[in-house]
Amino acid sequence: MSQNHAAVRLVDASDTLPRNSERWRPIRVPAQVIEAEIERLSRIPAPQNGRRSALIVHPESKEVSGISQGVQIAINVLLPGERTQGFRYNASQVELCIRGRGTVHVENQSMTMEPYDVTMVPSMRHHWYSNDGDTAWVRLSYSNAPLLQRLGVLYVEEGEASSSALSEDPPASAVYTSNSAPDIAVSPDGARLRGYEFLTDIPVVENRALCWPWTSVSATLSSEPGDGKRTIMLLYNPATERRNGTTHSFFATMSRVPPGSPPRRAGRGHRHSSVAINYHFQGSGSSQVDGETIAWEAGDLLLSAPGWSEHAHFVSPEGASVLTIQDHPLHIGMESLIWQERIDGPILTLGSQPGQKGYVGPRLAGA
Numbered sequence: 194m195s196q197n198h199a200a201v202r203l204v205d206a207s208d209t210l211p212r213n214s215e216r217w218r219p220i221r222v223p224a225q226v227i228e229a230e231i232e233r234l235s236r237i238p239a240p241q242n243g244r245r246s247a248l249i250v251h252p253e254s255k256e257v258s259g260i261s262q263g264v265q266i267a268i269n270v271l272l273p274g275e276r277t278q279g280f281r282y283n284a285s286q287v288e289l290c291i292r293g294r295g296t297v298h299v300e301n302q303s304m305t306m307e308p309y310d311v312t313m314v315p316s317m318r319h320h321w322y323s324n325d326g327d328t329a330w331v332r333l334s335y336s337n338a339p340l341l342q343r344l345g346v347l348y349v350e351e352g353e354a355s356s357s358a359l360s361e362d363p364p365a366s367a368v369y370t371s372n373s374a375p376d377i378a379v380s381p382d383g384a385r386l387r388g389y390e391f392l393t394d395i396p397v398v399e400n401r402a403l404c405w406p407w408t409s410v411s412a413t414l415s416s417e418p419g420d421g422k423r424t425i426m427l428l429y430n431p432a433t434e435r436r437n438g439t440t441h442s443f444f445a446t447m448s449r450v451p452p453g454s455p456p457r458r459a460g461r462g463h464r465h466s467s468v469a470i471n472y473h474f475q476g477s478g479s480s481q482v483d484g485e486t487i488a489w490e491a492g493d494l495l496l497s498a499p500g501w502s503e504h505a506h507f508v509s510p511e512g513a514s515v516l517t518i519q520d521h522p523l524h525i526g527m528e529s530l531i532w533q534e535r536i537d538g539p540i541l542t543l544g545s546q547p548g549q550k551g552y553v554g555p556r557l558a559g560a
């Protein structure tokens with residue numbers, strides 16, 4: 194008889210509540226550090242799998258290599274004429290081109306990227322990269338791999354593309370489908386009983402790889418004060434539906450505060466359980482994060498808001514352009530997206546109760 198149960202511990206939790214989580218510190222990765230790593234990756238012999246890649250790891254990241262507990266960022270370099278080997282995994286990615294030009298190949302799709310174009314690569318799609326240009330192609334790639342590693346379920350499959358789709362249609366006479374499965378109301382408040390078919394054949398929402406060209410994004414963003422355009426836009430993937438993501442885990446926003454915008458008044462910030470990571474690719478400014486002031490300039494990457502850290506951003510008179518990644522859709526899916534817009538105001542659970550109205554910018558001047 195198995196003795197596996199002997200290893201189980203029982204922990205008395207009577208008369209206690211779960212503890213609040215410890216937060217990681219915000220951290221700035223200076224442009225010079227990123228630049229030096231791009232140089233190093235450009236000089237090493239071509240790796241066998243073609244991937245010149247370095248992970249940006251927070252000093253508090255111990256078990257897995259993340260910039261935050263659930264987000265990994267890789268600096269990826271591909272020299273002219275190089276291509277990577279393909280693979281697929283059950284993490285999903287957002288990619289920002291920061292230099293050069295190249296092509297992302299995702300199964301039967303291909304997307305050419307130029308500076309500040311953003312692409313997303315869905316989970317479990319065979320993908321690879323090629324540089325057909327004549328300069329180094331550099332990308333920042335954001336993934337949710339650390340969370341999957343913590344859950345013990347990151348699945349990686351090397352090699353060339355293979356189809357895992359079921360090729361045969363079910364027989365027309367199939368009895369066990371969600372259309373014919375039990376679906377029974379058991380309470381006036383909405384509790385139901387459903388057959389197992391609902392779990393194994395959930396409705397499919399197509400999730401194609403997508404690209405947001407910077408030329409299109411930039412045209413929607415304010416380029417001079419008072420031009421009536423927005424200072425921030427969401428890069429929306431319709432597959433994420435009401436969770437308003439770029440992938441099912443992350444949203445990406447592009448923001449631009451034009452030069453000469455009125456400065457934001459000093460004051461308290463806001464906070465949310467989603468983590469925020471800013472890459473500043475033009476301009477300069479500073480952020481106040483849990484009482485710490487961090488100056489930033491073009492090329493700096495900033496873990497600008499560890500989840501539930503109070504933060505506010507201040508843009509210098511020269512303006513700024515910023516890509517922000519947050520694990521907002523993931524939290525909406527878990528009903529854990531709590532948000533406190535005024536530090537003395539209510540804590541709202543976004544997605545389960547009404548959110549802020551008339552709110553168009555993340556604590557920036559004029560918003």
Ligand SMILES: [Fe+2]
Pocket residue numbers: 463464465469498504555
């Ligand atoms: Fe924020």
